[in-house]
Amino acid sequence: MKRLMSSTLVGWLQANKNCLKADLFAIMLPTGTTIYATEGQFKITIPSGTVGWSGATTTFESGKYGRWSRGSITSEAGFSCKSNSMALSCVPQPTTVYPNMTIGMLNAAFNGLFDAATVTVYTAYMALGSYGTIPAGGIETKFTGTITKITDINRLRVEFECADPLYLLNTKVPARLFQANCMWGFCDSNCTLSAATYTQAFTAKSGSTQILLTPVTAFTQAAGWATQGVVKCTAGANSGLSQSVKLHDASGNLELMNPFLLPVSAGDTFSVIAGCDKTLPSCKTRKTAAGASVDNSLQFGGFPFIPPPTSAL
Numbered sequence: 001m002k003r004l005m006s007s008t009l010v011g012w013l014q015a016n017k018n019c020l021k022a023d024l025f026a027i028m029l030p031t032g033t034t035i036y037a038t039e040g041q042f043k044i045t046i047p048s049g050t051v052g053w054s055g056a057t058t059t060f061e062s063g064k065y066g067r068w069s070r071g072s073i074t075s076e077a078g079f080s081c082k083s084n085s086m087a088l089s090c091v092p093q094p095t096t097v098y099p100n101m102t103i104g105m106l107n108a109a110f111n112g113l114f115d116a117a118t119v120t121v122y123t124a125y126m127a128l129g130s131y132g133t134i135p136a137g138g139i140e141t142k143f144t145g146t147i148t149k150i151t152d153i154n155r156l157r158v159e160f161e162c163a164d165p166l167y168l169l170n171t172k173v174p175a176r177l178f179q180a181n182c183m184w185g186f187c188d189s190n191c192t193l194s195a196a197t198y199t200q201a202f203t204a205k206s207g208s209t210q211i212l213l214t215p216v217t218a219f220t221q222a223a224g225w226a227t228q229g230v231v232k233c234t235a236g237a238n239s240g241l242s243q244s245v246k247l248h249d250a251s252g253n254l255e256l257m258n259p260f261l262l263p264v265s266a267g268d269t270f271s272v273i274a275g276c277d278k279t280l281p282s283c284k285t286r287k288t289a290a291g292a293s294v295d296n297s298l299q300f301g302g303f304p305f306i307p308p309p310t311s312a313l
Contacts, residue, residue: 006051009137013125020131023142024060024122025068025088030115031240033099036060037068044124044132051138052122066092066105070121073143083166086143087151088119089159100239102262109150109158111261113241117147119162176301181278184301186229192299193286198274200226200289201234206266210259213270215252221274223250225287228275233260236268245275280304 013019022040029035038044038060048057071087090105098108108114121143126133145164152159176183187195202215213231226248233239244257254272274289276282280302286294 004052004141006137008051009125009135009140012135012137016125016127016135018128020126020128022124022126023068023070024124024139025070026060026120026122027114028118029099030113030117031100033240035065035099037065038062038124039067039069040124040131042131044134046122046124046134046139050134051136052141053139063093064096065099066090066096070143073121083169084143084145084164085148085167086119086121086145086162086164087159088147088162089157091157102237106153106155106158109160110153113261114147114150114160118145119147120144178303178306180302180304180306182276182280182283182300182302183278184299186276187273190299190301191296193294193296195273197288197290198286199271200274201269201271204236204264204266204268204270208264208266208268210262210264211256213254213256213264218252219248220291221248221287221289223252224248224275226254226272226275228277229273231256231270231272233264234269234271236265237262238264238268245272248275278302 022038022044024044024046025035025037027035027037036058040062043059043062045057045059046053048055068088068090073086074084092105094104096105097103098105098113101108120141123140123142124134125140127135143162143164145162147160148163148167149161150158151161184190187193187198200219200221202217202219205214205216208214219225226245229245229248230242231245231254232242238260241260243260245254246257247255249255274287280297280300283300284295284297286296288294
């Protein structure tokens with residue numbers, strides 16, 4: 001990728017050939033929280049309005065989230081469409097916990113809490129003897145991409161592989177296949193339904209477990225309404241985490257496909273979005289959280305009358 005550096009910063013570097021530098025990492029996690037970390041010895045604050053930085057005044061912590069570092073990056077200016085990847089590693093302390101949770105960073109990485117996180121790498125250049133003071137030229141954007149996999153994890157460190165957006169060009173085409181079931185995601189832009197209309201908030205009752213949730217106030221929706229839906233913890237030890245619903249039974253319980261990572265306590269709050277089995281009959285009689293019936297078959301993305309596949313002997 002092309003290095004993003006202001007002409008003022010280029011001039012500053014030409015005039016200050018001996019200077020300090022530190023990489024800054026902004027890692028947007030699947031839970032919605034962003035880790036701001038630096039490889040520098042001390043924390044660095046980037047003021048609002050700094051050239052190359054579009055956010056509010058932000059402090060990049062040194063050591064609070066472990067010691068973060070990156071591998072090499074290829075920077076070039078040209079018309080090549082080659083994708084670029086970068087190694088990103090973290091060496092946390094035993095007491096370093098995942099943001100807003102109680103589990104350690106390595107445990108969180110092992111359980112997928114960094115999957116598909118968005119990573120942006122900046123480089124701050126500073127004059128000798130002025131660590132933490134950003135020059136008028138601002139900072140350089142080194143890399144933007146997504147964590148695609150863990151390449152190594154052990155008791156001391158974890159290493160991720162990050163790919164730039166060009167890796168999306170590896171998507172197989174055509175993306176649509178002729179199939180009976182709808183291929184849209186429920187409430188996405190193709191489905192056109194509003195997720196808020198099909199979402200029900202509830203509080204976990206005493207006796208709820210990591211894999212079975214019982215609401216304090218019984219659901220008014222019929223059994224099966226949330227089957228194949230998604231339940232998200234909005235307050236509690238698992239705040240920000242989501243799981244798929246395996247079964248919404250006649251007693252109003254939600255049985256999950258996989259257990260939540262941390263224990264569920266009475267009083268934890270959740271929201272659940274209705275499930276969708278991707279069939280045309282369900283699309284014609286879709287029920288909102290309030291119980292209203294909606295016919296969304298006009299947006300159905302499948303081919304229900306396509307002949308079934310056959311095999312020749």
